[in-house]
Structures are given as C-alpha cells and as structure tokens.
Amino acid sequence: MNKTSIGIEPELGSYLASVNSSPSEVQRQLIDRTAELGRRAGMQIAPEQGEFLATLVDLLSPTFAVEVGTFTGYSALSIAGALPPDGSLLCCDVSEEWTAIAKEHWELAGLSGAIDLRIAPASETLADLPADTVIDFAFVDADKAGYVEYYEQILSRLAPKGLICVDNTIWSGSVIDESDTSVDTEAIRAFNRHVADDPRTRQVIVPIGDGLTLIRHA
Ligand SMILES: C[S@@+](CC[C@H](N)C(=O)[O-])C[C@H]1O[C@@H](n2cnc3c(N)ncnc32)[C@H](O)[C@@H]1O
Numbered sequence: 001m002n003k004t005s006i007g008i009e010p011e012l013g014s015y016l017a018s019v020n021s022s023p024s025e026v027q028r029q030l031i032d033r034t035a036e037l038g039r040r041a042g043m044q045i046a047p048e049q050g051e052f053l054a055t056l057v058d059l060l061s062p063t064f065a066v067e068v069g070t071f072t073g074y075s076a077l078s079i080a081g082a083l084p085p086d087g088s089l090l091c092c093d094v095s096e097e098w099t100a101i102a103k104e105h106w107e108l109a110g111l112s113g114a115i116d117l118r119i120a121p122a123s124e125t126l127a128d129l130p131a132d133t134v135i136d137f138a139f140v141d142a143d144k145a146g147y148v149e150y151y152e153q154i155l156s157r158l159a160p161k162g163l164i165c166v167d168n169t170i171w172s173g174s175v176i177d178e179s180d181t182s183v184d185t186e187a188i189r190a191f192n193r194h195v196a197d198d199p200r201t202r203q204v205i206v207p208i209g210d211g212l213t214l215i216r217h218a
Contacts, residue, residue: 003046005208006170016048023047026109027077033101034072040098043071045141045167049209050078053139053165056214057082060163062136065089068122068150069142069167073102079139080111089115090129092122092142122146126153134159141167144187148194151215155201163216166191170211 004013023031027050034041045053053075057065061084070076070093080089093099099117106112118125122142135157140150147166154164171188174180195203195215203215 003042003044005046005048006172006210007207020048021051023050024077024081024109026105027074029108030072030074030077030101030105033105034074037072037098045075045078046209049167049212050074052206052208052212054078054082056163056165057137060137060161061087062159062162063087064133064135065137066126066135066139066154067091068126068138068140068146068154069093070102070117071095071098071141073099073105075139075141076102076115077105077109077111079137080106080114081109083114087114090125091115091117092125093117093119094121095119123149123153126150129157133157134162136162138162138164139167140164144168144171144184144191147187147191151191151195155215158217160217163214166195166213166215168210169205169213170207172210 034044057079063086065079067076067079067089070091076089076091083089096119106115123146135154136159138154140147158164169188169192171185174185175189195201200218201215202218203213206212206214
C-alpha cells in the first residue's frame with residue numbers, strides 16, 4: 001500500500017493515486033529502495049506531496065531553492081525535477097548513509113548537477129550562506145525542534161514572492177491531543193503558534209501528507 005495523506009482511508013488513497021500523475025520511474029525505484037530501510041521509510045514524503053511540491057516549483061520557477069531534511073532524496077527529486085534550467089537546490093541533512101541513497105537516485109534522474117548536498121546541521125549550513133543569498137523556495141522536513149530556527153533563518157533571506165513549505169505540521173493529528181506532550185509534538189505546536197502569531201507572514205496548512213504549511217510574506 002502506498003503512503004498517502006492524513007485522513008485519507010487506504011481505499012480512497014489508492015483511487016487518488018490511480019488518477020494523480022504517477023511518480024517517475026526513478027521515484028518508484030526510490031520508494032522501493034527506501035522501503036528496504038523498514039520503519040525509517042515512514043519519513044519519506046507521500047507521492048502526492050512530491051507531485052504537489054513539483055507543481056509549486058514549476059509555477060514559481062525558483063532560481064534558488066533550499067531543502068532542510070533530505071533523507072533518501074524523494075522530496076529533492078520532486079523539487080529539483082521541476083526547477084527551471086538555471087535553478088538549483090541546496091539540500092541540508094546530517095546523514096551520510098541516507099543521503100548516499102539520495103545521490104544514487106539523483107544521478108539516475110540526471111539531476112545531480114542541480115543539487116548541492118551539505119552534510120551538517122541545517123542551522124549551520126543556513127547560517128553559512130553568503131549574506132546576499134536570496135531564497136526563492138524552501139521545503140522544511142527535518143528535526144521538529146529546529147523548525148522555528150529554520151523558519152527564521154529562511155524568512156530572513158526569502159525573496160519578496162518566495163514560498164516556505166513546512167512538513168508535518170498536523171503531526172498525525174497529535175497537535176490537538178492534549179495528552180501528548182512529547183518533545184516533537186510540543187515543537188510542532190510551538191512552531192504553528194510562532195507562525196500564526198507572526199505579522200510578517202501569511203500561512204495556510206494544506207492537509208496533504210502529514211500537513212504542509214505554505215508560508216509567504218504578508
Ligand atoms: C523526515 S526526513 C526527510 C524526508 C525527505 N524530505 C524525503 O522526502 O524523503 C528528516 C531528515 O532530517 C534529517 N535531519 C535531522 N536533524 C537534522 C539537522 N539538525 N540538520 C539537517 N538535517 C537533519 C535526518 O537525517 C532525516 O534525513
């Protein structure tokens with residue numbers, strides 16, 4: 001059964017998958033390769049989310065895109081595959097092991113040249129960007145405790161018509177479960193409140209995948 005979006009029953013998920021644009025051959029291979037990692041494979045975004053990200057990137061035509069949290073590279077494949085010819089994607093992750101799988105599949109898709117992978121805590125990679133760097137598009141999908149910092153770092157460099165997409169902001173519905181006070185759940189709640197209270201931006205949570213917040217300048 002394919003991974004699907006929150007609140008979508010498996011049968012309906014299968015129907016949606018049958019009428020949505022299909023993942024590319026390399027994306028399918030990457031889904032299968034990632035499944036070999038077992039439980040960890042649950043970190044990969046759903047195919048419809050990859051298609052959604054690709055749609056946004058295609059429409060926005062970003063010159064410089066950033067991804068925080070790459071894992072085995074599915075979201076990066078989706079984003080990089082939709083970039084304009086002069087576009088590039090900076091990927092931030094801390095795992096050599098998982099991103100080795102990503103690099104293999106970016107190569108297979110002919111996208112290696114468009115992707116710059118940096119292995120380091122994302123807050124360091126973002127802080128080290130040249131002062132005049134402008135970010136046109138960002139996808140954040142890493143450690144939840146870092147979300148507010150990533151948001152602030154990216155927002156400070158966001159192009160006037162730029163977009164920040166942040167994953168897992170519904171967190172399987174745990175955001176409204178008052179008995180759940182785990183560190184990650186509290187971090188997602190704190191992030192959602194931080195953005196909601198920020199007069200600099202406008203945002204909407206799209207219930208695709210595990211919740212995807214789209215954020216732009218107010
Ligand atoms: C949910 S997975 C990303 C899934 C990916 N977007 C995809 O489509 O498959 C989260 C990733 O964040 C990475 N990560 C965790 N802490 C990090 C940090 N401080 N800086 C950068 N990446 C981090 C993990 O190594 C993991 O690969």
